[in-house]
Amino acid sequence: MPQHNQSHISLETVAPKLANVIRPAAGLAAKDVKFYKALDPQVSSSADASSGLILELAQRLVDLSTADKESVTLSADAEILDLTRLVGDVLDDLVEKTDIALDDFEKGKVYDAADEAKDNETESEDGFTYLDPGNAQANKLTRRRDKPQEQFGFEIDNSEETPFRPLLPTKPHAIHPLNTALVDPEYVFSEVSQSEILVTPQHYEQPYAFEIMNQEYPEAILRKSVPIDAKPWAETTAIWVDTPELLRQMVDTLKNEAAIAVDLEHHDFRTYRGLTCLIQISNRDQDWLIDPLALWRELHILNEVTADPKIVKVFHGAFMDTHWLQRDFGVYVVSMFDTYHACVALGFPQRGLSYLLERFAKFRTSKVYQRADWRLRPLTDIMKEYARSDTHFLLYVYDNLRNMLLENGKMSEVLAASRKVAAQRFEYPDFKPLELSAGNGFSYDTAAQYRERPWGGQMGRLGVPRAKEEVFKSLYQWRKxxxxxxxxxxxxxxxxxxxxxxxxKAPTTLTELRSVNQKIPDLVLSREQEVVDLINDALARSDLEDMEKLGSVEFEEPVETHTENTTGNFVELKDAGEIESVFLKLAQKLEYAKTDAIMGARPRILGAEKATFAVEYPQRGKVVTHTVEDLDGRKEFLAKELDNEVVVVPEQTTAEETGSVEPQIPAEEPSAAPSSVSSSDPLEAKTAAEKDEIITLRKKREQPFRERKEADTEAVDYSKFDKIILDSEGKRERSRKKDKTKPKPIFDPYSASSEGPQGAKKKDRFIGGKSSTYKAKR
Known part of the structure; x- marks a missing residue:
């Protein structure tokens, strides 16, 4: 207890000193240090000395934190953001380790790395074996700071200018030779219908496609047998494979197996395409953990096992695993059994691997490390335990699923689905065949359009309107x-x-860019001027395209008609008839594509009648989409209003007759058709109006409002103003006298409509107490 109090005293002593350091440091960050250094040599030398001291202290902290890892050397020439992030990670690591040590000390625990695996395995009274996360030291999720792909010894090519070429140098267990799959890729033309030809981009064939789809599975998979229990969890450990010699020994052992279990761990945040970081393989007796980061160019020899049709390869959810094996190592799988598809065929309530382990193996794993950074080296013991648990019991699960599928007659269904998963071909996005997209519910036209416009789907999901497409496209391509x-x-x-x-928001200045709500990553900050220039160029192109689209609309020349009294309230019928054609032409020009990506996350082909364009309302801060159907509805509404308010204006009507003064309009040449109409005959007036084609949007008032009001109101003689006031006061006085002469109603105590005079109500007495606030008044 005295030591506990002493720690608190030390903290109270240190905290004010830390505050005194943090405050001036924060204030110094807002100053222009370089300016003051250039202004005063003494300030410059003092600042350099302080920088050297801080860098030395930071280096000591980093060395202390990375004593068991690869050393990191800090440099004064490094970017301040990189140094800040690195030192921050180190401080976080030290604080967490200190908190863990204090927690273990208070509980009387002593951390022993040798017993870590045993501490993480606990068996409960319910018969389940648990992968316990153990103490917090083992449960620490650490991020790797460097990029392991930079140590591969070759340059990473992310250009994707040509189709993906299979990486395998040889093809074990081949029926068709490898050279048939590595021929120069060509476009493939296939007829979908009488009027549609599907063009598949050039690509290399999947080397093992024929073997996967045609070779028979081993006969043992079609016979029921007693499931073979997995080795006890606590009595087995995994072999770490990180040298070519250990890899060869493992492959030679696996060649003699009838079935093996395989799983992968992947990382996709600090690499463009993704990185397979760990491969787990198990047979009935042993677990192996293969380090791909140390054997990147050696793992193609796994095809000696994975392509052997006599060995069943058990995966769970192998859809992405097959892509990663092809992309990174040129490894392909023949005779696959996917336990996920077995769950689907048997109608299990859940389809995850953890559910299968609990149901059949009575083992409960922990998903803490599902999103861990598997690039980390060395892996902690608990991470290794989690990794091997994915395959250690998988063969026993496979035995149980095989028997259940044979009993229900669904084995062929699962094997067919597993063949399709194994036969997938990894390909770069620009060279993927259209039938893959069409098979997901898209038509071929949609798949082709989204290949030409890959940002369209993401725009729809993020709610970005088509009016902002040029900026979005530029940022999308720049990011890629x-x-x-x-x-x-x-x-x-x-x-x-x-x-x-x-x-x-389309920020056009650095200030606007730095004021966005989302956090700006370091790569964007280091190129912030490039981003601003990119946005400005995109806005200029967008404005230019809009002007070109609007300028290319062809408007028909209006037909001149004779009228002597045309005002802003009149519209010629022929001009009104052009509204429909103008609307349609604008819609066609503003239709960027026939795909409406704004209406939902899943795009679809729309007809021309549903072409969409957007209009932005800056004052309201929102964007509204319009379709041709909307325009048709508005046009019909306008036509109805015009029909209801059409007023024929005869030629004889003059400004004097209507009571309004109109500006004089120069007389035009008389039309060939007579324009005089008699207002006494409505039918004749209507016929003449159709000839002249003059309509009005609303009726004109016969006389101005102010003049009509003066005409209808009686003039006031202000010489009798006092008399008028007196008369009004006399009226009020007579009204009051009349009210006094009214007889008051007589009170009848026996009347049903009267309750009689009411006495004064008794005032409620205040009742104190806790519930007085909530007591209702009576």
Whole structure:
């Protein structure tokens, strides 16, 4: 207890000193240090000395935190943001380690790394084995700061200018030779219908597609047998494979197996395409953890096992695993059994691997490390335990699922679905075949349009209107280019939320860019002027395109008609008839594509009658979309209003007759058709109006409002003003006297309509207490 009090005293002593350091440091950040250094040599030397001391202290902190890892050297020439982030990570790590140590000390625990695996395995009374996260030291999620792909010894090519070429140098267990799949890619033309030809982009064939779809599974998979229990969890450990020699030994062992279990761990945030960071393989007796970061160019020899049709490869949810194996190592899988599709065929309430482990193996894992940074080296013991738990029990699960599928007659269904997963072909987005997109519910036309306009779907999901498409497209393409150059994910370069905000706000200055709500990553800050210039150029192009679209609309020349009294309230019928054609032409010009990506996340082909364009209302701060159907509805409404308010204006009507003074209009040449109409015959007037084609949007008043009011109101003689006031006061006095002469009603105590005189109500007595505030008045 005295030590506990002493720690509090030390904290109270240190805290004010830290505050005295933080305050001037924060104030100094707002000053122009370089200016003061250039102004005064003494200030410059003092600042350099302080910088050196701070850098030395920071280096000591980093060395203390990374004693068991690869050393990191701080440099005064490094970017301040990088140094700040690095030191912040180190401080966070030290604080967490201190908190963990104090917590263990108070509980009387002593951390022992050798017993960590045993501490993480607990068996409860309910018969379940648990992967306990253990103490907080083992549960620490650490991020790797460097990029392991930079140590591969070759340059990462993210250009994607040509189709993906399979990486495997040889093809074990082949029926068709490898050279048939590595021929120069060509476009493939196939007829979808009599009027539609599907063009598949050039690509290399999947090397094992024929073997996957045609080779038979082993006969053992079609026979029921007693499930073989997995080895006890606490009695087994995984072998770490990170050298070619260990890899060869593992492959030679697996060649003799009838079935193996496989799983992968992946990372996709600090790399453009993604990175397979760990491969887990298990047989009935042993678990292996393969380090791909150390064997990146050696793992193609796994095809000696994975492509062997006599060995069943058990995966769970292998849809992405097959892509990653092809993309990174050129590894393909023949005779796959996907337990996910078995869950679907058997109608299980859940389809996750954790559910299968609990149901069949009585093992409960922890999903704490599902989103861990698997690039970390060395992996902690608990991370290794979590990784091997994905495959350690999977063969026993497979035995149970196989028997259930054979009993229900659904094995062929699962094997067919597993073949399709294994036969997938990894391809870059620009070279993916259209039938893959069409198979997901899109038509071929939609898939083709979204290949030409890949940002369209994301615009719809983020709610960015088509009016902002030019800015969104420019930022989208810039983000992708920067990610490819730096081998980073597009999410690391710029989040989707920031992309949408920049497209909507379109900041044109550095100040506006820095004031956005979303956090701006370092890569964007380092190129902020480039981003601002990009937005300005996109806005200029957008304005120019809008002017070109509007300028290309062809308006028909109006037909001149003779009238002597045309005002702003009149519209010629022929001009009004042009409204429909103008609306349609504008809609056609403003129709960027036949795809309406604004209406929902899943795009679809729309007809021309549903072409969409957007109108932005800056004062309201929103964008409203309009379709041709909306314009048709407004046109019909306008036509009805015109029909209801059409007024024929005869030629004889003059300004004197209407009581209004109109400006004189120079007389035009007389028309060939007679324009005089007699207002006494309505039918004749209507016929003449059709000839002259003169209509009005609203009726003109016969005389100005002010003049009509003066004419209808009786003139006031102000010489009798006093008399008028006296008369009004006399009227009020006579009214009061009349009220006094009215007899008052007589009170009848027996009348049903009267309750008699009411006595004074008794005032409620205040009742105190806790409930007085809530007591209702009576």
């Amino acid at each position: 280019s920067v990610a490819q150059q730096n081998d980073e994910s597009v999410a690391f370069v710029m989040s989707s939320a920031l992309l949408a905000e920049l497209a909507l």
